[in-house]
Amino acid sequence: MPQFDSNGVxxxxxxxGEGPLMVLVHGYASNRTINWHNTSWVKTLTGAGYRVVALDNRGHGKSEKLYDSAAYQTGEMAADVVRLLDHLxxxxxxxxxxxxxxRIAAFTALAAPERVSALILSGLASNLVDGVDGGAEIAAAMEAGSVADVTDPGAxxxxxxxxxxxxxxxxLAACIRASRQTLSEAQVHEITAPTLVVAGDKDDIAGSAEGLAALMQNAEPVSLPGRDHMTAVGDKGHKEAVLAFLKRH
Structure with missing residues (x-):
């Protein structure tokens, strides 16, 4: 698979595929294959006429592994997305x-608005602003000797x-210690790109799609019935909502 140098990483x-460019950014502890290929997102989007580029975030998948938490500040990970566009x-x-x-996509849209023609925020909604607890527990779980040593159920x-x-x-432990920065209400309001916010209505990690969309200038929410953080990813209704949004924008 192709690679590029992102300021030394x-x-x-x-x-x-071919067509208008979409960049896909996966979630924590995942990678592009599990998040986007195995869930048929790449097949769905290329079938709809898009060129789909999916990166492995730093510290994940086949990308370079870094062990200094400072390297995983969300602004740095958003810069990887911008440098990918430059590379392409x-x-x-x-x-x-x-x-x-x-979170990375939102930081990208805020830092480089001229590079983001439209924005799709899935699996993280109002908690982009309100925050998500448990980072320290997850880091400790990653460093534990075995799964049996981890008592916190979420971690x-x-x-x-x-x-x-x-x-x-x-x-991953280094990443989770640094990569859960929030944006303020004022910052998310500054994002001008047409935005789709998608979350399962059982997803406590994401929070409310309606709550985040209400803070933004140009956003629409979609709540997936009965879906949580894991089951929302490849949901059929999720794909339908994204394709409809792309058709409008």
Whole structure:
């Protein structure tokens, strides 16, 4: 798979299809294959006529592993997205994120509004502003000797997922200690790109899609009935909502 140098950090990505460019940014402890390829997102979007570029975030997948938490500030991870556009020779793209990827996508739209033609924030909604607890517990779970040593149920789920994805748990611990920055209400209001906010109505990690959309200038919410943080990712209604949004914008 192709790679590029993002200010000294090697970032791996996939590039599929032809048409208007979409950049997909995956969630914490995941990678582009699990988040976007295995859930048929890439197939769905390329089938709809888009060129789909999905990166492995720093510390994840096949991208370079870093062990200094400062390297995972969300602004740095958003800069990877902008440098990817530079590498591709693309002026603009639709940027779609899931969970941590949505935080990165929102930071990208705020820092480089001229590069983001439309924004899709999935799996992270009002908690982009309100914050998500548990980062310290997840970091400790990543560094624990075994899953059996992890007592916090939420952190344990992330540890199990990290083992399933064969992730570098030391890198993930460094990442979670730095990558859960919030944006203020004023900052999300500054985002001008047409925005779709999607979250399962059972997703406590994401928060309310309606709550975040109400703070933004040009956003519309979609709440997925009966879906939580894990089951919303590949949901059929999720894909339908995104395709309808893309058709309008």
């Amino acid at each position: 090697t970032i791996d990505y996939s590039d599929d 020779g693309a002026d603009t793209a639709v940027v779609m994120g899931y969970s941590m990827g949505s 344990r789920a992330f540890r199990v997922f990290a083992e399933q994805t064969k992730s570098d748990r030391k890198a």
